[in-house]
Amino acid sequence: MHVRVQTEDFDLSTEVRKLREGNPTIGAVVSFLGLVRDLNDGQTVSAMELEHYPVMTEKALEDISVQAAARWSVIDSLIIHRVGPLLPLDQIVLVVVASKHRGDAFSACEFMMDYLKTQAPFWKKEQTETGARWVDARESDESALQKWTPPSS
Numbered sequence: 001m002h003v004r005v006q007t008e009d010f011d012l013s014t015e016v017r018k019l020r021e022g023n024p025t026i027g028a029v030v031s032f033l034g035l036v037r038d039l040n041d042g043q044t045v046s047a048m049e050l051e052h053y054p055v056m057t058e059k060a061l062e063d064i065s066v067q068a069a070a071r072w073s074v075i076d077s078l079i080i081h082r083v084g085p086l087l088p089l090d091q092i093v094l095v096v097v098a099s100k101h102r103g104d105a106f107s108a109c110e111f112m113m114d115y116l117k118t119q120a121p122f123w124k125k126e127q128t129e130t131g132a133r134w135v136d137a138r139e140s141d142e143s144a145l146q147k148w149t150p151p152s153s
Contacts, residue, residue: 001065001077005057007084009091019078019096026075030105031096032113038088040135043128050083050092051123057081064115068097071111072104079112081122111148 002019012033020026036048061079068074078096086092095112099105124135 001062001069001074002079003058003061003065004078004080005052005054005061005083006080007082009082010080010094012091012094015078015080015094016096019076020098023075023098025100026098027100028102028105029096029098030102030109031094032109033091034093034113036086036088036090036092040126040128043126043130045088045126045128047088047127048086049125049127050081050086051125052083052121056121060120061116064112064120067115068108068112072099072108073101074099074104074108077108077112079116081116081120083122114148 012031016029016031020029036045038045061081065077065079068077074097076098078094080094082090082092093113093116095109095116097105097109097112099108125132126135
């Protein structure tokens with residue numbers, strides 16, 4: 001399981017190739033690539049800045065990877081999350097999951113993204129036509145997370 005928090009951009013093809021390189025047991029690779037949009041909540045977004053606490057953030061991303069591997073048959077995974085200033089069309093996050101079968105890879109990747117959107121300690125500030133604003137997790141992100149949480153007894 002690999003985790004990187006960085007300011008630099010990344011190349012999707014290179015990252016997927018490196019993850020599956022030399023491992024003939026991998027039968028499925030699923031990835032999610034998140035991008036900066038130019039519109040959010042009805043306002044034009046000209047820029048975004050992501051802040052974090054390095055040690056805390058990396059630990060949270062590692063925990064997400066470990067939880068996914070405990071639930072599904074994951075051979076390997078990668079989370080790359082960018083921080084710092086970003087512009088519309090920039091890549092923000094990459095999650096890649098390798099497994100023997102597609103079902104495990106799809107489920108683990110979706111789980112990891114749902115946890116990233118709600119549990120990872122990132123703070124997002126957008127620049128809009130009305131000024132800067134901090135962005136909270138969406139209600140839909142919180143709802144998506146609930147499908148992975150067992151019901152209370």
